[in-house]
Amino acid sequence: MQPSALRPYLLIAPSLVFLLLLFVVPLVQTVALAFDTPSGPGLGSFARMVGDLDFADALRNTFALVLCVVPLQLAAALGMSMMLRHLRGGRDIVLWIWTIPLGISDLAAGLVWLAILTDKGYLNTVLFELGAIPAPQSWLTYETPGVLFLGILIAEFWRATAIVFVVIVAGVQLIPQEYEEAASVFGATAWQRFRRVTLPLLRPTIQTALILRAVLAFEAFAVVLAIGGRNFPVLVSQAFAWQYQNQNYSVAACYAVLVTLVSLAATLVILLALRPRAGETV
Amino acid sequence: MSGRLTMLWCALLVGLAATAARADELVFLSTQLRPLEEAQKARTQILKGAPMPVSYLPEEPPQLPIHLQADEQGARTISLVGALHGELAPLAASFQPLDQQAGLLAQRGVPEQIARLAHLGTDHLMYMPWMQATYIMAANKKALPYLPQGATLETLTYAQLAQWAENAEKATGQRVLGFPAGPTGLMARFFQGYLLPSYTGGVVVSFRSPEAVTMWEAFKALWKHANPNSTNYNFMQEPLLSGDVLIAWDHVARLQNAFRNKPDDFLAFPAPAGPKGRGFMPVLVGVAVPKTAPDAAGASKLIDYLLQPETQIATLRASFFFPVVKVALPTDLEVGLKLEAQAVQQQQTAPDALPTLLPVGLGSHNGEFDKIFVDTFQRIVLRDQPVQDVLAREAEDMQRVLNAAQAPCWSPDPPSQGACQVK
Numbered sequence: 001m002q003p004s005a006l007r008p009y010l011l012i013a014p015s016l017v018f019l020l021l022l023f024v025v026p027l028v029q030t031v032a033l034a035f036d037t038p039s040g041p042g043l044g045s046f047a048r049m050v051g052d053l054d055f056a057d058a059l060r061n062t063f064a065l066v067l068c069v070v071p072l073q074l075a076a077a078l079g080m081s082m083m084l085r086h087l088r089g090g091r092d093i094v095l096w097i098w099t100i101p102l103g104i105s106d107l108a109a110g111l112v113w114l115a116i117l118t119d120k121g122y123l124n125t126v127l128f129e130l131g132a133i134p135a136p137q138s139w140l141t142y143e144t145p146g147v148l149f150l151g152i153l154i155a156e157f158w159r160a161t162a163i164v165f166v167v168i169v170a171g172v173q174l175i176p177q178e179y180e181e182a183a184s185v186f187g188a189t190a191w192q193r194f195r196r197v198t199l200p201l202l203r204p205t206i207q208t209a210l211i212l213r214a215v216l217a218f219e220a221f222a223v224v225l226a227i228g229g230r231n232f233p234v235l236v237s238q239a240f241a242w243q244y245q246n247q248n249y250s251v252a253a254c255y256a257v258l259v260t261l262v263s264l265a266a267t268l269v270i271l272l273a274l275r276p277r278a279g280e281t282v
Numbered sequence: 283m284s285g286r287l288t289m290l291w292c293a294l295l296v297g298l299a300a301t302a303a304r305a306d307e308l309v310f311l312s313t314q315l316r317p318l319e320e321a322q323k324a325r326t327q328i329l330k331g332a333p334m335p336v337s338y339l340p341e342e343p344p345q346l347p348i349h350l351q352a353d354e355q356g357a358r359t360i361s362l363v364g365a366l367h368g369e370l371a372p373l374a375a376s377f378q379p380l381d382q383q384a385g386l387l388a389q390r391g392v393p394e395q396i397a398r399l400a401h402l403g404t405d406h407l408m409y410m411p412w413m414q415a416t417y418i419m420a421a422n423k424k425a426l427p428y429l430p431q432g433a434t435l436e437t438l439t440y441a442q443l444a445q446w447a448e449n450a451e452k453a454t455g456q457r458v459l460g461f462p463a464g465p466t467g468l469m470a471r472f473f474q475g476y477l478l479p480s481y482t483g484g485v486v487v488s489f490r491s492p493e494a495v496t497m498w499e500a501f502k503a504l505w506k507h508a509n510p511n512s513t514n515y516n517f518m519q520e521p522l523l524s525g526d527v528l529i530a531w532d533h534v535a536r537l538q539n540a541f542r543n544k545p546d547d548f549l550a551f552p553a554p555a556g557p558k559g560r561g562f563m564p565v566l567v568g569v570a571v572p573k574t575a576p577d578a579a580g581a582s583k584l585i586d587y588l589l590q591p592e593t594q595i596a597t598l599r600a601s602f603f604f605p606v607v608k609v610a611l612p613t614d615l616e617v618g619l620k621l622e623a624q625a626v627q628q629q630q631t632a633p634d635a636l637p638t639l640l641p642v643g644l645g646s647h648n649g650e651f652d653k654i655f656v657d658t659f660q661r662i663v664l665r666d667q668p669v670q671d672v673l674a675r676e677a678e679d680m681q682r683v684l685n686a687a688q689a690p691c692w693s694p695d696p697p698s699q700g701a702c703q704v705k
Contacts, residue, residue, distance in 0.1 A: 038686060053657045119526055120512060135455065141510035158332055229514045230465045241465070247649035 018049060027260070033253035045250040049242075049258070052251075058233040064149070065224075066217040066266075069156045070204050073213060074206065076157070077164035081172045082194065086242065094168070102162040110226025113155035114140075142231045152232060155223050160216065164209045171205025172187065172198070207274040213265045287310050299335030302650065306579045307337040310350060312364035314413075314567050315601055316340040327355060328593065333583045344471070350376045353574040361575040362584055367566040368642045368692075370409050371402055377570040379406035383582055386410070390589050392610025395637050400568055403697060408562050409568035410585050413594070413603035416564050417471060417623045419551050420518065420537045425450055425528035426456060426549075435551035437629055437693050440500065443529075443554045447507035450528065457509045462660070464516040468533055470652035473659065475563025475638040476531070477501060480556025484695045486702045489680060490673035497556070498669045500609055503668040505663045520549065533565075533620050534603050541618030550621040552629035559636035566639075567603065598623065636694060643689035654680050677704045 039045035049055055050078035080098060084091060101109065116122045117139050124136040139147045175198060183193045199206075218241040228234075233241075244246050300547055315324045321340045329336050341349065345396040346365060350373060353360055363370070363377075370377070378522035384407045387397045402408040422434070429435075433442040447459035463469040469560055481497035509515075509527055520533035530537070533555065540548050548591065553562050569588060571581045587593055594605035595612060600660035604626045611620055629635065644651050658676045661667040684701045692701035 053660060054385050120524055138510055140514065142513055143510045225465070227475055231462070242651055245465075245649050 003117065014105045019092075021152070030253045030256050033250055034257045036250050036253075045254045046250075048248075049143075049199045049251050049254040052238075054233040054238055056237045060237050061149075061232055062218060062234045062236075062262075065156065065220060066214060068153055070214050070217055072157060073161045073164045074210065075159050077168045077209065078199075078202075080165050083196075084169060085172060098165060099162045101159050102166070104159070104265065106159065107224035107226060108158040109224035110155060113158070114226050117151045119266065140227060140229075140231070145231075148228060148232055152224055152227050155227055156217070156220060158250070159223060160213065163216070164213050165270055167209035167212065168202070168205055171202050173207075174205075175201045197244075202274075207270060210270045210274070211267050218259055218263045218266065235262070284684055289484050298406060307523070308312065308361045308577050308584060309337050309339060309359050310362045310584065311339045311341055311346070311365065311508065313341060313343045313346055313369055314364055314603070316342070320601060321638075327600040328588075329599050330596070332587055334580050336584065339506075344514050347373060350572055351575075353572055359583040360572055360573050360577050361577040362569055364412060364567060364569045366640065367399060367568060368410075368640045370568055370570055371692075372644050373421060373570075374402045374404070374408050377408055378573050378578065379404075379408060379561035379577070380410055380571065380582070380585070381406050383407070387591055390591075392606050395635070396564065396566060396606055396630070398548055399566060399637075399639070399693065409570035410589065411566060411606040412569045412588055413567045413601070414564050414606050414626070415534055415567075415603050416461065416562060416626055416629065417468070417475065417531060417533050417553065418537070418622065418629060419531070419553055420522060420530050421551070422522065422525070422547055425547060428453055429554045435518075435549065436632075438551070438554040440504070440554045440556050443527065444504040445527065446505065449506065451507050456528075459514045460509045460515055460518055460530045461513050462518050462519050462530075462532050462536065463512045464514045467516045469659065470537070470655040471533075471563055471640075472531060473655040474641065474652075476553050476561045477556070479561030479628045479636050479638045479694055480554070480558055483558040483636070486684065486691060487695045487705050488699070488703045490670075490677045491705065493557070495669050496672060498511055498658075498673070501548040502663050502669075506679070534604070534626065538602060538618065538622070541621050542616065543618075545617035545621060548621070550624060550625035552625055552632055555632075555634050555639075558578055560629070560632050561635045561636045561638055561642060563638050564630065566606075606705075638694055639692045641689070642692040644683070644687045647683050647687040647689070649691050651680070654683065 002278050034045055035041045035043070060156070074178050084094060087094060104112075114121070118124075119138055121138050123139070127133045128136065134253060140146065141148070179201065180193050183197050187195065219236050220234055221240065224232055224234050225240075234257055236259060239252045239259065243252035244257060308525055310329075312324070315328075317340075323337065324334075324340075325338050328337060330634055343365070346363065346369060350363070363569060385401075386392075387410075396411050396414070397407075398408050399541070400411050419435075419616070421440075427444070428444040428446055430442050431450060433439075433446070437506070438446075443459070447457070449623060450456075450458045461467070463471065477497060478485050478488070478494065482491050482493040482501075484491075488494055493586055507571055509521070511526065515521055515527075517536040518527065518530040518672055519537050521527035522530055522537070522540040532693055537550070541550065553560060555561075571585075572576055574583055588597075589603070589607055591607060591609040594607055594609055595615070597603055598605060599615075601621075615623070630637070641648060641651055652678050656670055657679075661672040661676075662669050681701075681704050684703075688701050690700065691698040696700060
């Protein structure tokens with residue numbers, strides 16, 4: 001029996017319909033909402049977004065967070081994958097422990113770190129017991145923006161490195177051992193083998209991991225809100241505030257559109273930066 | 283087949299029973315006491331002794347005008363409406379005057395300024411005050427030794443509050459004055475209902491007056507002694523209970539756990555006063571009778587019942603809304619509730635009391651109106667921007683919001699024709 005030419009299209013049709021209804025339609029509606037102002041379609045809501053007190057801070061904080069946390073996470077995930085590769089026993093246990101944060105919701109992770117960093121939290125308790133501080137210190141206020149940023153960075157790092165790690169581990173497992181063995185036969189050091197053999201072979205995997213992580217990092221919200229509150233505005237928390245507190249859905253939609261554009265641009269940059277070089281096949 | 287038929291019959295009978303019950307029940311629609319648990323308490327505790335069977339229907343505030351419209355078009359279901367002053371005000375034309383019952387106000391001891399509000403700017407009593415909440419101060423008794431000389435909690439001024447916080451900081455090394463300036467805290471209400479009216483006598487009209495400049499400069503100085511975690515606080519009961527904060531301002535419902543859990547540790551007292559009086563914001567809930575009420579006579583009986591001191595106490599126990607009538611608090615009332623109830627009464631009967639309404643007529647612009655106050659605070663106090671520039675800039679934004687909503691001025695600003703104007 002000759003399979004119908006239509007069959008592949010029929011098979012992907014449900015997912016296409018799903019995407020169209022639950023992604024493309026709301027996206028179009030959101031864009032329409034962003035241009036919808038009381039005085040007819042226009043850029044009024046975008047002007048209000050850009051002119052808002054917290055806009056510059058939110059933009060700066062979002063980029064600072066992404067640019068700091070994503071490279072750190074990539075480096076850590078690479079290191080963790082290499083370590084895992086050389087483990088003889090207990091590999092599954094280590095893999096399991098390292099991926100625990102994946103199973104924890106964003107907000108719960110944020111609250112865990114809040115419990116650690118808050119005035120009467122675990123960090124202050126330990127420091128106080130050790131005699132390092134005379135009285136509980138406030139780490140998460142507008143008076144300590146540096147420590148606040150560091151706190152959010154650590155929490156995000158803890159929560160989301162596992163996502164990068166899982167992708168990288170899968171990629172590492174696809175690289176045949178023979179390449180590395182061949183390199184060591186020619187006298188390459190461990191660093192040289194990693195730098196010249198493993199890393200280039202991992203490029204497509206790194207690309208995927210980076211895109212996934214960067215897009216999620218631009219959407220960082222629950223962890224930041226739990227720890228930073230109003231003191232550390234990011235783009236998505238501003239969208240949330242305009243939607244639910246200020247009740248101006250149009251400005252909220254502008255923020256959503258901006259986050260989408262920034263994520264798309266980041267994806268494009270990563271795709272271009274890590275594209276296969278001339279003559280390479282992946 | 284017969285099973286399905288039986289089910290159909292059952293459904294029909296249940297339906298008939300429901301309509302029959304509705305016919306002799308008085309329908310009381312309320313935008314307050316809405317969550318399931320509170321609504322159930324309203325039915326089983328507040329309305330327990332009502333003079334007739336009452337069907338208590340909680341409803342979201344935006345649905346209220348739609349229900350009234352449906353009744354005007356012939357549905358005629360609702361006999362009594364319970365809602366915030368600000369929700370009732372724009373619907374005044376749909377309600378019948380309650381002048382025949384106006385005698386109740388004096389008879390039950392409803393404070394005059396509350397009675398005046400219930401007239402909605404007309405010569406007629408447009409709704410009957412039912413219950414109220416408000417915002418008050420709370421202090422841990424540990425902070426009392428630092429109270430400046432000559433100051434008493436009941437007659438505190440903002441200058442004395444600043445001195446108090448400064449004394450406490452000097453003595454303890456901690457900044458123990460706290461405000462709910464977190465993302466979901468009610469800080470905007472502090473500026474709208476407390477600080478601005480106390481210094482300027484108004485909210486919108488005087489937003490950028492010289493008195494407002496003085497106020498912001500004074501508040502900026504006071505903030506130096508405020509706990510820097512204030513911008514993370516949403517409910518002040520938590521930092522009060524943990525001891526991070528010893529003196530705080532917040533909504534009664536957001537302080538209740540402190541008074542309930544440790545009634546011996548905390549004191550409740552009225553908000554401080556400024557040069558123009560003791561600004562405070564009563565969150566006033568009233569009951570009104572629609573012109574289309576199927577049972578107006580029953581509604582007025584129910585109003586009488588709701589305003590009886592016993593019902594008002596039952597309401598307080600069930601909901602944390604305080605009496606609007608004069609009541610003697612029963613001796614077996616929870617200590618925490620009693621502390622708050624006394625402070626609420628002291629605040630509204632203070633000789634310099636200056637009640638300020640929740641914003642009226644802003645509708646969906648409420649959020650943006652609140653944001654203006656929070657932004658002004660952020661710019662002046664946290665970001666150190668020049669007061670006059672900030673006020674000029676935010677006043678423009680405020681005018682835009684007021685124009686968009688076409689909201690006329692509300693008390694204590696003088697009434698306006700058309701949208702309220704910032705001077």
